[in-house]
Amino acid sequence: MTSADTSPRLAGSATPKAKPDFRLPSETGVVVALAVLVGLLGWLHRPFLEPANLLVLVEQAALPGIAAIGMVFVLAIREIDLSVGAVFHLAAVAAAVLIAAGTDPWLSVLAGIALGTCIGLVNGLLAQALRVPVIAVTLGSWWMADGLSSVIGKGQAITPPAGDGSFFSTLSGKAFGMVPASVAIFVLLAAALQIVLHRTRFGYRAQATGSNPEAAAHAGIATATVRLTALALMGAVAGLAGVIHLGAQGTIAPADGNGFALFAITAALLGGTRLSGGHGSVVGAAIGALVIQVVLNGMALLGIGSAWASFAVGALLVAALAADRIGRIWRSHRAERRQAGKRG
Secondary structure, eight states, X not given: OOOOOOSOOOTTSSOOOOOOOOOOOXXXXXXXXXXXXXXXXXXHOGGGGSHHHHHHHHHHHHHXXXXXXXXXXXHHTTOOOXXXXXXXXXXXXXXXXHHHTTOOHHHHXXXXXXXXXXXXXXXXXXXXXXXXXXXXXXXXXXXXXHHHHHHHHTTSOBOOOOTTOXXXXXXXXXXXXXXXXXXXXXXXXXHHHHXXXXXXXXXXXXXXXXXXXXXXXXXXXXXXXXXXXXXXXXHHHHHHHHHHHHHHHSOBOTTTTTTHHHXXXXXXXXXXXXXXXXXXXXXXXHHHHHHHHHHHHHHHHTTOOGGGXXXXXXXXXXXXXXXXXXXXXXXXXXXXXXXXXXXX
């Protein structure tokens, strides 16, 4: 019988098992923030937790939330699109004008979405041709789209005739008799785009392009095409939100869509999407939109004037930027420790 070998192992004679690298999901912070805010407001104002109020809250977050989940793809490629709100408005105005001219409402919807897609493509093509950041191009397209909306709508609200009413009744109706159509679309779109971002080649390539554009290009990824696709998707999503608003409200007013870009960027960053690119979370952005709307609704319930709304969203954006910076420092520190551990 052989005795057990109790002699100490020589250094390097066996590779020790690496400790499991446990990481919380990137959405953890925003989920905790939402739970805390809802609980706090429910404690301060009991009617806040009534199902009817919560459903209204989600409905108010749905359209800017749709813009936010599109913004995730733009941030993932390390860019920012400032034209979201103007594209939202212009798509709704174009659809309203077409419906008023006698075009089938559903064809008008497709035209509005197609217009948003084209604006996104043009933004991408201009950024590539001029070799400037997308944020600079979309600053110009924001004002151009906004001016075009004012020219077409003459600075007034546009209310197209309902006609047979199928378009307006569908988008102003409720699924299962209780869930607003905009909320149902918001949830389904968030689920679908989360799968696209994390389970498809395009999603992988978008995050790889944002993480390290040079390495992605060397790996054979057509980074220019990826950028164009992400911006076209952003335009399509903004156009979709615009025509949903038109169908649900039956009208498009001059101020509709103002602040959508700020809302979308803030919601995406709150949800765990990195400003430095390379990682995004569509579900996180959707939850981030709910966080912003809870804050805005809470302010209204507590008697804080609506004039403070922009200040609140701006403060949330600064907080999200600070959290993103702290996260980058932490990830860099962890990477250095892992490298030191391997050398040791």
